Amino acid sequence: MDITGFINNYTAKNVAEELRKIQADKLKRAEEIRLRCSQPITVRCGSELFYPREGGYMPTREDLEVTLSKMSRYSVYAFNEEIKQGYITLSGGFRVGICGSVVYENGTAVTIKNISSLNIRLCRQIKGCADKVINSILGAGGFLSTLVISPPACGKTTLLRDIVRQLSDRGICVGLVDERSEIAGICLGQAQNDVGRNTDILDGCRKLDGMYMLLRSMAPRVIAVDEIGSEAELNVIRQTVNSGVGLLCTIHAADIEELKQKPFFKKLLADRLFKRYVLLSGVPHTGTVVGIYNEELKICDT
């Protein structure tokens, strides 16, 4: 589904009319659309932020609720497990972040009501974006465990998706744990993004559980997961690497120095679990590869 289809199918009538006023080329480049209650609609293309028009329509709470209802195919209840984690995933791999009043029951978040803002992240598969790094992460013995490092919204997931696709199409069996359905974008059992011919996908599964499940049952050569960072994941990461399975992960950090400050990463580095580190930046454009580092964090390719 393209952006125009997305606007027509998933947004409230008034919001859709406002979004249709955006110039076609800008709309094609849009990466994020934010709808906030009684605030102008904002659209982000890379680092550029703009409004469809000055003094334009400001979405009401009803517009946000209708939009959420349409996004959930008029079945908000069916998406409640995702909503209480603050997002829903739509067909096409679009992901929508949700803010509002969080309702707790017995200390656990059960849902979000009175929706106040929606952040629509427009998924785009960029085939070939991993061309620059693929040769550096494939050694003589096969895939070298790789950690992709970048600040938020700089193309980590897009790069991870393309690496998975390229490895998979080269005949390497890849196990993918897609916790938030944004890598493969599975909708009703069908992957909306191309993640290769040899990829087994665990959709909506927690990283920790998924990595163990794949390791035990699917005999992957590589396991790919997005956004690692909790202490609990260290053991399964160690176990995966010690089993001879390659790991492809991403992590949030602005640069190598910031990464070195993270206690979680210090342990990873001490064990030398990753053989390659790929650092991304949003400057001059999203997904710029700043450098590729070896296991000692020495630059080996730029």
Added chain:
Amino acid sequence: MILKLTGALLLMAGGCGVGICRGMGAELRRRELEQLKRALMLMYSQTEFGHLCLSEIAQRAAEISSMGIDELFFDFYTRLNDGEGESIAAMWSECVDTLKGKTHLTAGDISCIRTLGDSLGTGDIKRQLSGINSLADYIDTSCAILAGTAGTSLKMCRSMGFLLSAFAVILLF
């Protein structure tokens, strides 16, 4: 004289027929309500345990029901899939309106069915289940009343038809 007698007989037979049809209407209404109850039970289970979307539930409900109730759910399924409506309650209400004249359901029944739309598709699953249960309770009560009076009302309608036509024959003679 023979013509008069034939006319009188036809009139009385017609009166009885109309009476029987009226009595059958109650029976058909009960069957339609039962069809609706089947669809509601499917909705309940697929909402609570199947975690299906409304459009898929409506499609399945259309497949297992009949007597005009299938059309209600198929119409609802089509509207949900088109995705053009802004509110589920409005879409459901428009679908329910098509039941008028096509079924033997009363205005009260239709009004109760329409209220289900307020709870459909909301984030609170309990609210949707409670809406389904309320309508199912109404159907149970209505069906129990209809079942209790089915035999007597059929006889009464038939007798009333006979008596009215007999009265018409006397007046015409």
